[in-house]
Amino acid sequence: MTAQAMDIVFREDVALDSAPAWPCPNCGAAALALLRASFHCMETAHSLAQRRMDGWTPDCVQYRCSGLLRCGACGDVVAMGGDGGAEAEGDGVTYADFFSPRYFLPALPLTTAQFRHAVPAAVQQALQRAFAPFWSDPRACHVAMQAALQAMLDAQGARDARLAGAMDEFKRMMETQMWLPSDGAPGTGIARRSDILRGFAWLDGWLSELYPPLHAPAE
Structure with a gap:
């Protein structure tokens, strides 16, 4: 899946009537559907x-949801x-x-790699x-993605010299897309979801090269 397609499937805000078909953790098929009867939202006490308060508008509403x-x-x-x-629709009146x-x-x-038997267990877990x-x-x-790349490097060992520079390439790619502290201290950087998705698309490309699928992934 391309980074652009991932931006759509894994978008942050979702309307109940237009939830995407998310990929299944068990089989990989893009076939997860929300069970409407199980979905519940309640407005928070603060909301x-x-x-x-004066000036209240519907876009001040805050929910907690599960399903x-x-x-x-x-x-x-x-x-x-x-x-x-809640957010205003195109007319600015309806929410x-x-x-x-x-x-x-x-x-x-x-990524699609965890559904390939050739991928080492340590890489799948990472x-x-x-x-x-x-x-x-x-x-x-983002930090966990670096650990996953390190697991790939450890699994390959000296068999693929190209992976030796992959960690630095990954860090450079991510640091050009989002601000990160020079010391790499956790919790002090800002990571954007779109950049994280591009990072996963990059990882998936490497995984596809190292562990080619035996057949096309489920759609």
Whole structure:
């Protein structure tokens, strides 16, 4: 999947009636669908209190949301939690609710590699650890992506000299797209979701070269 396509599928704010078909953590098919009966949103106490304030508008609303998704291909179930709000539509008068996922359990895959048997277990596990914080902590996700790349390097050893410079290439690529502190101290940089997705697309390209799929991934 290209970075541009990932920007659409893994966008931050989602309308309930137009949620994308997210990829299934179990089989990889882009077939996760929200079970509407399981989806619940409640307005926060702070948001309810704000309604009594002067100047309140519907876009001040804040929700907490949860729900379940089921894969249309394999039938597996994924839990989701997040927050939400309301935003003005094109006419500037009508408001529509949206929700913003903050976690999925299990974490949604952001590469296709974990569905290839040739990928070493250590690399698969490192990728899983990188997927989990994407929705809530892009900075932590960026750090975990570097660990996944290191796991790839360790798994290849001396068999592929091209990977020796891949870590530096990855760091340079990410640092040109987002501001990071020179000392690399966690929690002091700013990581944008779009840049993180480009990083995963880059990782997936390397993984596809190192561990070619035996057949086309499920759509």
